[in-house]
Amino acid sequence: MERKKHSSSNQRRQQKHHERIQNSFDNEESDEQSTSIRNVQQPNLQGDYLNIAILLFLYLLQGIPIGLISGVPLLLLNHGIGYSQQAIFSFAIWPFSCKLLWAPIVDSVYSSRFGRRKSWMIPAQYLIGAFMIIISYCLDSMINAIDGPNIYLLTAMFLILNFLAATQDIAVDGWALTMLKPWNVGYASTCNTVGQTSGYFLGYVVFLILESPRFANYFRDEPQTEGLVSLHGFFFFWGIVFIVATTMVMIFKREKPSVHENGEENMSIRQTYSRLIQIMKLGPVQNFAAVLLTCKIGFAITDAATGLKLKEAGLPMDHIALMAIPMLPLQMILPWIIGRYTNGPRPLDVFLRAYPFRLIFCFIFAGLLWWTRTLYDRYSYFPLYYYVVLIILYALHQITVYSMYVAIMAFHAKISDPSIGGTYMTLLNTITNLGGNWPTTLALWLIDYISLSYCSIDGSKCTLTTTKNDENDSCIANGGGGGGKCTLWLDGYYIETFIFTIIGIIWYFWGRKQINRLQTISTKQWLCPNTLSQQRHNS
Template identity: 35%
Template sequence: MEPKRKSGSLAKHDLPQFYLLIMLYLAQGIPVGLAFGTVPFLLKSLAKETSFTSLGIFSMATYPYSLKIIWSPIVDSLYNKRIGRRRSWIIPVQFVSGFVLWVLGWCISQGIIFDGVDDAFHNRGNGTLHSVSINNLTWWFGLLVFLCATQDIAVDGWALTILSKESLSYASTAQTVGLNIGYFMSFTIFLSLNSSDFANKYFRKIPLDHGFISLGGYMKFSGILYVVITIYIIFCTKEEPYVEYLPKVEPANSSNGEPKLISIEYDDGDVVSAQNTSSIKYIYRCFIKVLKLKSVRSLAFIHMISKFAFQCNEAATNLKLLEQGFKREDLAVTVLIDLPFEIIFGYYVVKWSSDRDPMIRDSRRLRNSMSTNKVVKYLVGDAGVLTPWLWGFLGRLAAAVLGSYVVKQFPKEGEISTSYFCLVIFQHLLGSFMNTVQFIGISAFHTRVADPVLGGTYMTLLNTLSNFGGTWPRLIIMSLINYFTVYQCTVPDTNKVYVTHGGSMQACTELLNGTVTILRDGYYITNLICIAVGLFLYFGYLKRKILHLQSLPISSWRCT
């Protein structure tokens, strides 16, 4: 007989594995933050003439994260049985990642790669970028993202078996907390501590021309951190933790005075059909079977269309604020404030989406209380495991609406008041937190439905579809903003004035040395289109389909 436990709580015997997953996902978030955020930001802020075409070329470095499903069956099927199915990949991949990070950091410090970015820290140059090779940067950071994506495949699969079934939904919490910490370390926190303006404004009495941390120094530190985590995995972890914990004996409290054995259940993805999972052909065949499942096809379609509604707000709102004069140091502060909210409230979000039986709707008390509220029921329907995802969708729509208002209300004189700064913080917190709510909700659902026999491949497929759903609309959104924008170019010392519908503003500023005046900002039109499409999709299709998917039996998601 199993002792009574508060539903949805993290089991004490799973705490070491939970903290290990956080550290693994944190390590994964370091290259993600650098490639997705820091390097493009530095390219554009330190060299204004950097074209968006160059930034588009560098964005190719992030492609391995969306293409990892191609080699995930190899990661799932090839391994050393003595080391373990997941540790066989995590250990060498993290060692190589740490080495690449350290070498790349050393090259940046010496000015061999990304020349000029660390000049102020080494008393050389004038703090501007020199002849930066975008192709070299793309290759190096693409390699880092490739290694990061490979590690993600193995860690996603390990999360399905390293935690007991009663704590399995907390794998998404570990992923959210770890990735957010790693991403914030490499993007927001790093940019703040790398900025001389931020350091001089908030910490220094005597201003200096550099910040606290250089890019090369941070990358060398990250490489050492990778190696330390890997050494811990080698000497302090096992592939199957239940060897240490099963069975456990509780004090006698039965009628005959005998002690009770507590059975701790784990998914057996590493032992079921072991002779088959070692075959790459078998894994790829199962991969095709997964794609043929009607439930998976429906979920994939939802992933492909659901994030379109938020793309204008999440891709362009901060850029519009910076364009209008909002300082990057102040913008970094707004994101820094977000970090504790992500960590603290992420824990409670996963409890919200947890249930003793993964495919059963939430508790009767919650279901009855929600059903009595007609407004809540109209918005998200009956309570279930994907209820947080539905609330997160609506919250991100609200953040998109507020985003247009924040940009529109930017002070024309450029002086940022305390009330406006708080408004920017609130808008960012709302969008970021609701994004986390959706991420945890859908990640917990992925963990519930994924077949443990195909753990890494199945999880990687679902997560890749989710990631790609937020990637493919970006080019369309940015093009629409440009298409709907009308600006006026005034050429100095002449009477010539050009009005352009769309097109590049760089032609005015760089070729004609003119000044640009925006007559119609395409950001507002594009954001309105995204919000309208989002509302139509949500109430016309998404809510109904999500409620259906969360009610399906576990057999609807299995192919083995």
């Protein structure tokens, strides 16, 4: 349910923008400089409208693969893919959480003649376009295979696609710093948020709606079993868009030379990785990493499988996609509202207040799933009041999600070493994303193994067995001429909800002590050793 957030780039740009303004104040020597600084604080988009439009479109393209990767699991449910196989496919979302591993290479290796950012962005986008066109011809055969979808091949293909999109993200994030005028750099994060959200909306919501036969039949005289678009057609279309757009940018948009304003921009690959190792050796960072890597275990199954389970219970796929529409304005407004309460010296207090409520929602959504199944079994459709309750619950859940997210991001900004702010922030955000990815993958993988069902032959019960596909096939084969029927007796979603929530409650009492202690640590203890040495030398 929680859409993954890729915010390290936003924080990196905001940090650099803040450093530019702060350095300007530190070097203020005359009234003329003061006037210049005041102008910097008042952005003026004159001359940057085209650059804003280009950035928005580049980030929109980046959001398309992210949205598709979020929507494909719902399609796979229609083809008998179990949750353990869904867990395998979930590895396709990992590249954005691991891009720190190759980001220093993208930042340091380039052709000055072609452009520092275009050296990576242009090839990455061409590869995305070509890759989408090529795989569009084999998607149907892979998903509709007689033996079922080839989950390993699908995962590998989408993993490569997401890796290319993450590489494009690194390059575009860096290009935004020089594409926009210095006093407009703050708009880069807005372009990222709006563009990537729009791309995600197209790749997830719009695709699932148009792919749905149920939705398409509203516009047809005779019902059909296919939607207005297919997965392979959608891939082919956006592959062409990627290639055309990349060609236009390569030909008509020149890249300004990078202006190195601090030591971070000048660091080599080796120096960057060395700094990362130094940061990771800091005691407070290691303790905070332990918090970040474990804090989302309690609601892992809720975030990973609730949407899939609602579809399994009968909620139409296009209705699940339409749920994202009323959530968009809320997701745009919430960070601004919550930000008022995270700007103080203890931003993680908001995190601790929201945590118990998010755990409570684990049980609420388990109840919602049971209610969904009950309503569908009774009516074979969902009344209007069901959707009202569903939207209200999702909206309230988003408040807890964003309260924790914004609080963590605010704490990252508070403790990051300004001399290497971008690298420091990216490292912390990478750990944060990994802390959400591994519990999600684990939770999906466990569902099939702990769900219990019974195999009925001629109406009689048999030995309980797990709901893995191979055992379902065995149940059917052992039924003789009529075949057996494997019926779910106890859904592993409920078992995991109980177990993971208990773990979350235990974590809360441990994590609260750790977080309260981390918020009292002196700022100097978070600084990189090189920065501390420089401060001592200057003093």
